[in-house]
Amino acid sequence: MRSNPICSGRRYRNHTAPCSVSRLPLRKCPPACYITIISLGRARTIERCSIRKREDKTNMITAIKAWLVSSLLFGTLSLTTACGPFPSMLASAGVSSPALLKQDILTALNERQSSVQLRYTGKASSLKTDIKNTLEAAIRADDYLHYIVKTYGYKATIRGNTATIDFSFTYWETLAQSNEVKANVARTLKRILLPGMSDHQKEKVIHDWIVTNLSYDTRLISHSAYDGLMEGSTVCQGYALLTYEMMRQAGIPVKIVEGTSRGQAHTWNLVQIGGKWYHIDTTWNDPVPDTAGKVYYNYYNLTDSQLRVDHKWKPSAEYPLAVSDYGKVLTALAAKGSDFYKKLYGQLGFVYLEDAYTVADVDGLAKKIRAAVDAGEHELVLRYTRGATVKSDLQKALNGQKGISGISYTYEDYTRSISNDKLIRIKLKY
Numbered sequence: 001m002r003s004n005p006i007c008s009g010r011r012y013r014n015h016t017a018p019c020s021v022s023r024l025p026l027r028k029c030p031p032a033c034y035i036t037i038i039s040l041g042r043a044r045t046i047e048r049c050s051i052r053k054r055e056d057k058t059n060m061i062t063a064i065k066a067w068l069v070s071s072l073l074f075g076t077l078s079l080t081t082a083c084g085p086f087p088s089m090l091a092s093a094g095v096s097s098p099a100l101l102k103q104d105i106l107t108a109l110n111e112r113q114s115s116v117q118l119r120y121t122g123k124a125s126s127l128k129t130d131i132k133n134t135l136e137a138a139i140r141a142d143d144y145l146h147y148i149v150k151t152y153g154y155k156a157t158i159r160g161n162t163a164t165i166d167f168s169f170t171y172w173e174t175l176a177q178s179n180e181v182k183a184n185v186a187r188t189l190k191r192i193l194l195p196g197m198s199d200h201q202k203e204k205v206i207h208d209w210i211v212t213n214l215s216y217d218t219r220l221i222s223h224s225a226y227d228g229l230m231e232g233s234t235v236c237q238g239y240a241l242l243t244y245e246m247m248r249q250a251g252i253p254v255k256i257v258e259g260t261s262r263g264q265a266h267t268w269n270l271v272q273i274g275g276k277w278y279h280i281d282t283t284w285n286d287p288v289p290d291t292a293g294k295v296y297y298n299y300y301n302l303t304d305s306q307l308r309v310d311h312k313w314k315p316s317a318e319y320p321l322a323v324s325d326y327g328k329v330l331t332a333l334a335a336k337g338s339d340f341y342k343k344l345y346g347q348l349g350f351v352y353l354e355d356a357y358t359v360a361d362v363d364g365l366a367k368k369i370r371a372a373v374d375a376g377e378h379e380l381v382l383r384y385t386r387g388a389t390v391k392s393d394l395q396k397a398l399n400g401q402k403g404i405s406g407i408s409y410t411y412e413d414y415t416r417s418i419s420n421d422k423l424i425r426i427k428l429k430y
Helices: 054-074 098-110 124-139 143-148 175-192 199-213 225-231 236-249 326-334 339-347 362-374 387-398
Strands: 020-023 033-039 042-047 077-083 115-121 149-159 162-171 254-261 264-273 276-280 300-302 379-384 406-413 422-429
Touching: 098 115, 098 124, 098 143, 098 162, 115 124, 124 149, 124 162, 143 149, 143 236, 143 254, 175 199, 175 225, 175 236, 199 236, 199 264, 199 339, 225 236, 236 254, 236 264, 326 339, 362 379, 362 387, 362 422, 379 387, 387 406, 387 422
Parallel strands: 020 149
Antiparallel strands: 033 042, 033 077, 115 162, 149 162, 254 264, 264 276, 276 300, 379 422, 406 422
């Protein structure tokens, strides 16, 4: 049984055990006539090789009679007879291509079936590989479906070039819950999106709605978009699922990415805006503990190189490259006179890349604080390029500052650069 990635404490656990494949002993004989008897919920198969001797046929009939007597004594039975190399009462009629097998698996997943038995005929040399790869392809065919599958696995009984496969699944959402998510999202988008909005504007509205309406589940119990909408709380997987569904319904191409962040397993999203792909992490943009109305933009439309400072993921064809600087895109759009893009440029913190807000050493930090005090400012925000020593450097820069009655500060990762820069926020009291 394989466990699908989930978040736990801003992480997910991934337990993997190999899928088991049992193989019936092969005999060097022609295809056999068989009879399958189902009695008291158990399927039994009597098989004989059809080889020249009449006593084989006599022995088969004797055995069948014995089974019939036993079944009649202990319960009702269903009886089918056929000739073929691989008997099965439960499997479907069977398919002979990975594409058809994938479609049958997808049907089971979309209907949220907990188990399904399918029969597949292919090349004997690649049968096991075909089953494994086809199952993985079906699971990954749709991002939302992929991440609401909790566990999945299979057992296959193989005879020759045919396999009867018992698949098993568990889910984070029932079919009814997933349908409610879609309906809820449709209602919400109708309320918060306005006609004529660009994808940039839609993304911003959706992002802010998610961050202000959800809180991170520190109990580590809720894992789905349904939990987030109904309970108001979920972990990163639920954030990524809800972001996916809202962006998808808004017409914005979107994907779910799995990897790690700061050493913990994590999920977030890729979105395509204006033909370019960007990373967006609604989980990390939501403060913990939750603060009503507070929205961060540290992980909003980042490039691969910007996000790799504290996010890791395995390169895959499923993940488009994110290489466009969103700051340059906003600058070009703002130049056309739109106040929205000018404001967004400031909200996303691109202004701190400018020299006026950048400090590279302790002396420069002390001078900026002194200038703010002399001007009677109550708050100072700076980008500090020596992130590794920010705490000790701040203490040195604050020593000896006069004309203030109190001072406090916080610092956080500055995600718009590809180095270990910190964004320092200093509050001054007089």
